[in-house]
Amino acid sequence: MDKFLRDHPSTPRTEAEKEKTINRLKRIEGQVRGIQKMVEEDRYCVDILVQISAIQSALKNVGFAVTERHINHCVSDAIKQGEGAETIEELMSVLKQFSK
Amino acid sequence: MDKFLRDHPSTPRTEAEKEKTINRLKRIEGQVRGIQKMVEEDRYCVDILVQISAIQSALKNVGFAVTERHINHCVSDAIKQGEGAETIEELMSVLKQFSK
Amino acid sequence: MDKFLRDHPSTPRTEAEKEKTINRLKRIEGQVRGIQKMVEEDRYCVDILVQISAIQSALKNVGFAVTERHINHCVSDAIKQGEGAETIEELMSVLKQFSK
Amino acid sequence: MDKFLRDHPSTPRTEAEKEKTINRLKRIEGQVRGIQKMVEEDRYCVDILVQISAIQSALKNVGFAVTERHINHCVSDAIKQGEGAETIEELMSVLKQFSK
Numbered sequence: 001m002d003k004f005l006r007d008h009p010s011t012p013r014t015e016a017e018k019e020k021t022i023n024r025l026k027r028i029e030g031q032v033r034g035i036q037k038m039v040e041e042d043r044y045c046v047d048i049l050v051q052i053s054a055i056q057s058a059l060k061n062v063g064f065a066v067t068e069r070h071i072n073h074c075v076s077d078a079i080k081q082g083e084g085a086e087t088i089e090e091l092m093s094v095l096k097q098f099s100k
Numbered sequence: 101m102d103k104f105l106r107d108h109p110s111t112p113r114t115e116a117e118k119e120k121t122i123n124r125l126k127r128i129e130g131q132v133r134g135i136q137k138m139v140e141e142d143r144y145c146v147d148i149l150v151q152i153s154a155i156q157s158a159l160k161n162v163g164f165a166v167t168e169r170h171i172n173h174c175v176s177d178a179i180k181q182g183e184g185a186e187t188i189e190e191l192m193s194v195l196k197q198f199s200k
Numbered sequence: 201m202d203k204f205l206r207d208h209p210s211t212p213r214t215e216a217e218k219e220k221t222i223n224r225l226k227r228i229e230g231q232v233r234g235i236q237k238m239v240e241e242d243r244y245c246v247d248i249l250v251q252i253s254a255i256q257s258a259l260k261n262v263g264f265a266v267t268e269r270h271i272n273h274c275v276s277d278a279i280k281q282g283e284g285a286e287t288i289e290e291l292m293s294v295l296k297q298f299s300k
Numbered sequence: 301m302d303k304f305l306r307d308h309p310s311t312p313r314t315e316a317e318k319e320k321t322i323n324r325l326k327r328i329e330g331q332v333r334g335i336q337k338m339v340e341e342d343r344y345c346v347d348i349l350v351q352i353s354a355i356q357s358a359l360k361n362v363g364f365a366v367t368e369r370h371i372n373h374c375v376s377d378a379i380k381q382g383e384g385a386e387t388i389e390e391l392m393s394v395l396k397q398f399s400k
């Protein structure tokens with residue numbers, strides 16, 4: 001994925017949408033700091049792994065929300081304009097990257 | 101995983117080990133903040149997804165490093181003392197959680 | 201995912217498409233039988249795990265091919281007819297199930 | 301993972317263990333054949349994806365069972381004999397491959 005099709009979504013995110021996503025990312029940022037503290041305090045490995053797993057789950061959910069909006073707007077708009085092929089190829093590429 | 105077997109690794113992490121892991125987590129924390137900025141700037145969905153995927157990959161690698169150290173110390177020590185069963189069960193449980 | 205939107209793809213698969221997918225699944229079927237033989241011969245666990253991992257990778261690729269065709273036909277057709285919402289919701293649901 | 305440490309588990313699988321694993325693999329083989337039939341009948345993409353996802357889940361569970369036995373026998377035996385390092389490295393390598 002060397003080149004992206006555009007710089008912005010086909011429909012701009014509303015302020016409410018931005019805020020919701022940013023708040024989820026701030027919680028994730030706090031969780032990552034929490035793990036740093038756990039390492040600092042030499043906490044038990046399995047406790048740390050459970051926390052890492054929780055962050056991965058939270059990140060995945062943010063990824064799904066971004067993907068869903070992407071399909072609902074950018075992909076749908078491209079398809080309606082008869083230009084879906086490249087956008088769908090790009091979508092498949094990012095879905096494959098995600099599943100690694 | 102309601103109960104953990106202990107509060108600390110069977111062999112304490114050295115300062116060098118702690119620092120290495122914390123530095124990796126700080127980079128991840130910075131990446132999470134970077135995505136917040138991308139959302140703020142209403143950047144293209146696929147760009148954001150690629151970054152989320154990069155963080156997941158980095159987190160997974162931290163998880164593997166913690167798992168490897170856990171097996172090399174806590175699990176190995178328990179096995180040597182003839183008390184591996186519970187620790188291995190706990191390890192399998194966290195591996196399953198990770199693979200979700 | 202209790203209820204599916206339809207019984208067939210919006211555009212029927214060609215015989216060539218069917219054959220290609222079925223051939224990939226036949227190879228996977230052969231790989232699964234190969235693992236049965238490995239277990240029968242009491243082969244080393246890690247050899248078996250590597251083969252299971254190869255099958256998972258092959259199955260994932262079949263899943264991606266089915267998903268790509270689904271988006272190119274069923275999802276695109278629904279969007280063009282102004283009825284994308286339900287199909288996209290269904291797509292997200294199956295993508296989430298896949299990532300588990 | 302170019303080279304495996306041995307040809308067989310350190311403790312041979314019992315006939316009951318073999319049979320249980322082979323039966324699970326036979327069910328998976330049947331599921332793979334079921335998907336071939338679905339493709340032949342040109343069944344809806346999402347129905348097929350749900351079935352592929354079910355097979356992946358079943359395969360993953362076989363993988364976990366093989367991993368658990370591997371840790372309980374081969375890895376534990378190596379650790380008890382003071383030769384855990386190479387076996388643990390091999391285990392980590394296969395866990396990483398699995399998580400892809």
